[in-house]
Amino acid sequence: MKHGLSETCHLFFSTLANPARLAILELLRNGSKNVTEIAEGLNQEQSMISHNLQLLYNCGFVFPERRKKERFYSLNKETLEPLFKIFLYHAEKYCPTKGKCLTQNGLRRKRKMAAASPMCLSHQ
């Protein structure tokens, strides 16, 4: 299963494929924040935020900057804004429910009842 793009894209997309990290990225669209502010803003454990920031940093999605004791993280807008733009266009065009949906397991479960409607982009 090791193939050109498959080999190179996996970490890129799996870093984005997580609700906590997506929430962090979205929060940072409004400007850079330190770790505590992010944790409070999202109502999550600070150490969990740290772990996820590390993964985002490893992929170049956020940039850290030290100010006194704190560490501020800012968004890599160059990559992320066009990425989100593609996603939004795709969702608008291909998601019948316009973003009202389920996880992959949830989706599988639901299709049982409601029979294969293509494309549900979010999770409940």
Place this chain on the structure above:
Amino acid sequence: MKHGLSETCHLFFSTLANPARLAILELLRNGSKNVTEIAEGLNQEQSMISHNLQLLYNCGFVFPERRKKERFYSLNKETLEPLFKIFLYHAEKYCPTKGKCLTQNGLRRKRKMAAASPMCLSHQ
């Protein structure tokens, strides 16, 4: 952890965040193929390919078309080509190793020895 984008992007990115599915997408860049051809082309079980095609279909990344007994799948190039383009640009600019790397766990393990070098986009 339910936040605008977080809520709507998760399935989109997690469907892409898988080596088997990325390999399928890459294979389909050379034109549409039926399930058996994909399975043989990637040297994987047919039923595993089917499962993954279903997920790709649910997200609108591939389009199925019936021809006799077979089912051909083609790529949603409108979404995927720009997406790959963004990825390639990002990797070129932010990945120090230009795509020679590890899974998230592997990366974590490696950073222990080689200390935090940012951005490694692939997996070994």
Place this chain on the structure above:
DNA sequence: ATTTCATTTGAAATATATTTCATATTTCAC
């Protein structure tokens, strides 16, 4: 140099996704 605040780290516990194997469906040719 001790204390305090902010953040990171490691490893176990937990949650989630993927693959496999056996079986079911679907479609077509006869």
Place this chain on the structure above:
DNA sequence: GTGAAATATGAAATATATTTCAAATGAAAT
């Protein structure tokens, strides 16, 4: 209709990722 080919499905087995908790580190103020 029966049989054979192509694909799909369900559920268990396996693999992988995430979160949590306790502890460690780092930076600054006193």
